[in-house]
Amino acid sequence: MNLEARLDSITEFLRPWLNLLEVEVLKRYPEPLPLEVQTWARELQDSSMEELLDFINHRKSAIRNEGLQGFLSKISELTSFETLSKGSYELPQHLNRRVDLKKKHELEQIRSLCEQLNGVETIVDIGGGAGHLSSTLVDDKDRLAYCLDRNDKFQAQGKVRLRKWTPKNLEKISFVNCEFSENTDLECLNSYDNNLVVGLHGCGDLTTNTIKFFQKSESRWLLSVGCCYQNLNGQYNISNFGKNRGIEFSKNALHLAARCHTLYSAEDLDKKFKVRRFRYALHLYLHDVLGKEEFESIGNTSLSDYEGSFSEYAIKYAKLKRCLENELNEFYNSENTQKLIDHVIAADLVRELLGRVVESYIVVDRALFLEERGYYAHIVEAFKRDLSPRNLLVNGARKFV
Numbered sequence: 001m002n003l004e005a006r007l008d009s010i011t012e013f014l015r016p017w018l019n020l021l022e023v024e025v026l027k028r029y030p031e032p033l034p035l036e037v038q039t040w041a042r043e044l045q046d047s048s049m050e051e052l053l054d055f056i057n058h059r060k061s062a063i064r065n066e067g068l069q070g071f072l073s074k075i076s077e078l079t080s081f082e083t084l085s086k087g088s089y090e091l092p093q094h095l096n097r098r099v100d101l102k103k104k105h106e107l108e109q110i111r112s113l114c115e116q117l118n119g120v121e122t123i124v125d126i127g128g129g130a131g132h133l134s135s136t137l138v139d140d141k142d143r144l145a146y147c148l149d150r151n152d153k154f155q156a157q158g159k160v161r162l163r164k165w166t167p168k169n170l171e172k173i174s175f176v177n178c179e180f181s182e183n184t185d186l187e188c189l190n191s192y193d194n195n196l197v198v199g200l201h202g203c204g205d206l207t208t209n210t211i212k213f214f215q216k217s218e219s220r221w222l223l224s225v226g227c228c229y230q231n232l233n234g235q236y237n238i239s240n241f242g243k244n245r246g247i248e249f250s251k252n253a254l255h256l257a258a259r260c261h262t263l264y265s266a267e268d269l270d271k272k273f274k275v276r277r278f279r280y281a282l283h284l285y286l287h288d289v290l291g292k293e294e295f296e297s298i299g300n301t302s303l304s305d306y307e308g309s310f311s312e313y314a315i316k317y318a319k320l321k322r323c324l325e326n327e328l329n330e331f332y333n334s335e336n337t338q339k340l341i342d343h344v345i346a347a348d349l350v351r352e353l354l355g356r357v358v359e360s361y362i363v364v365d366r367a368l369f370l371e372e373r374g375y376y377a378h379i380v381e382a383f384k385r386d387l388s389p390r391n392l393l394v395n396g397a398r399k400f401v
Contacts, residue, residue, distance in 0.1 A: 001081075003368040003377065004241055010078050010361045011247055017354055021253040025347045026280055027295045029287065037347055040068045044346035049266055056264055056349055058356075072353070079356045081392065083381045087112020094166055095136055105387045106200060107136045110223060113382070113395070114196065117221050121194040124148070124219065126180055126210045127202045130158030131173055137198070138172040145173045146188050152177045182212035195219035201390060204231025208238060211366050214396060215373055222370075222396035225382065229254040229362060239368035246365070253358050260355025261389040273345060274306045278313050280341045281332045286318060289331065363392045370396045 014021070020034065033041070043065045044052065054061040058076055063069060089112040091104050099107070114120060114137055121143060125134040128147035138145045149155055155175040162170035178184060189195060197219045199210035207226035214222040229236075230251060237246035249257075264272070279298070286292040298317040305313050310332035311325040320328070331337055367377040376397040383391035 001379070003364055003371055003379075006078070007239070007241055007361065007364045007368055008245075010357060010364065011245065013074060013078060014247060014354070014357060014361065018247065018249075018253075020351055021256065021354055021358065022250045023252050025344050025351055026283055029283070029344070033347055036067055037350055038343075040065060040071070040350055041343050041346035043068060044349060045342045049269065052349065053264060053266060053269060056269070056352065058353070068350075071350075075353050075357055079360045081360075081379050081381050084109060084113070084383075084393075087115075089115060091136065092139070095132075095139060097165060099132065102387045103132065106383055107133060109382050110198065110200060111136050113223055113393075114198075117196060119194045120196045120221065122146070122188055122196070124186065124188070124195055124197045126197065126199045126213070127206050128198075128200075129154040131155070131162060131175065132158075133198060133200055134173050135162060135166055135169045137196075138169055139166065143172065144188070146176055146186060147173055148176045148178055148180050148184070150177065150179050180206065180209060180213075182209045182216060184213060186217075189217050189219065193220065196221040196223065198222075199224045199226075201225055201227040203228040205233055205235040208232070208235035208366065211369065211394065211396070212238070215370060215375065218398060220398050222394065224366075224394045224396070225390065225392065226363065226366075227258065227390040229257040229359065232362075236362050236365055239365045240372050241368060242365045247361065249358060253354075256352065256355035257358035257362065258355075258390075260352065260359060261385060261391075263386040263389065271303070275301075275303075276345050276348070277341050278306055278310055278332075280344050281310060281337055282314050282318055284337060284340060285314065285328065285331050359390075359392065363394060367394045367396075370394070374399055 020037065025033065043063060044055070047063055051062050055063060055072065058072070061069070061072060087109050089108050091099070091108050096104060110133060123134060123137045123143060123145035125145055125147045127149055128134050129149050129151065131147045134145035134147040137143065147155070155177060159170065159175065162173065197210065197214040199207055202210050202224070207224055210224050211222065232254060237243055283295060286296060301317065305316070309329055311328035314320055314328050315322060315325070363379060367379050370377040376399060378395045380393050380395060381391050382393035385391060
């Protein structure tokens with residue numbers, strides 16, 4: 001893949017959509033949406049659940065609108081990366097205690113990738129917490145691991161766990177408690193040339209710092225998967241291309257990237273719509289009936305809140321008077337309210353697809369940063385989407401002259 005060309009294509013595609021990405025659809029109300037989004041939303045409103053599932057899951061959709069099909073096709077093209085097949089490594093029982101299916105899959109895939117690298121002697125596991133990944137990578141191998149994390153409680157728990165179940169692995173792992181940055185200095189890097197730097201779902205800037213640390217330390221290999229893009233504090237656009245021609249994203253756009261690419265079932269989508277119908281109706285009531293122009297956050301809710309009537313939900317979370325019960329239910333059940341809610345939900349589905357494009361922008365920028373500095377850099381979908389949707393991995397390697 002030509003990384004600069006891909007980043008350029010993603011940039012040009014996203015620029016016209018930055019206004020839609022800037023803020024959630026509901027928070028724009030009553031500001032009108034772009035005309036094409038209005039047209040696409042009307043098409044989606046008339047679509048079946050099966051058609052909506054295909055659309056939101058990036059599968060070939062039966063939706064007829066050519067513009068919407070073109071939009072979906074372009075997103076699929078820009079967010080398409082090599083898919084890593086299931087590796088040959090399977091987590092043994094002694095490493096598989098109290099590990100959920102998602103974590104098990106991730107550990108197996110990273111270990112399988114590590115097995116393809118010839119001569120790994122030292123693992124530098126950044127944000128390694130209790131040492132699950134470190135233990136997996138040194139297990140039954142003549143390797144050492146340095147497990148870096150700022151949370152000493154996680155590390156203490158990891159030591160207890162390793163001492164109980166895999167004491168031989170504990171002998172190979174050094175837990176380093178530190179506030180990690182790209183300039184963190186580790187003595188191990190002065191002793192071992194064949195270092196593998198790994199970062200599994202480093203939160204926000206941690207992944208950016210991991211990549212810069214890998215480059216500065218002149219380690220040999222990198223396996224890095226990011227997450228929590230909403231916690232990036234300007235630590236993207238790190239490539240020369242990004243610095244000169246890149247996009248600045250809003251916090252809302254980064255939030256969208258952090259929760260995108262979930263593989264929905266019909267039940268998942270039904271729950272999502274049920275929650276949104278009540279939430280959107282409440283905002284419309286507060287805005288149109290009570291004249292409150294500012295979007296009001298209602299805090300955390302539970303699924304049981306959406307099983308009762310709309311009035312119960314609204315009275316509880318907007319602290320409205322009980323005497324408004326009939327008025328609230330009439331407002332919610334009115335044809336105009338239901339049509340408007342359907343339209344906003346459909347427009348939201350269009351906006352949500354852009355999240356994976358924003359994520360791809362950030363990841364390609366990171367890989368290009370390495371390539372510009374003389375490293376091999378490759379991007380793969382390392383994990384199954386239904387288990388771990390934050391699955392874009394940057395595989396980096398130092399070139400030898």
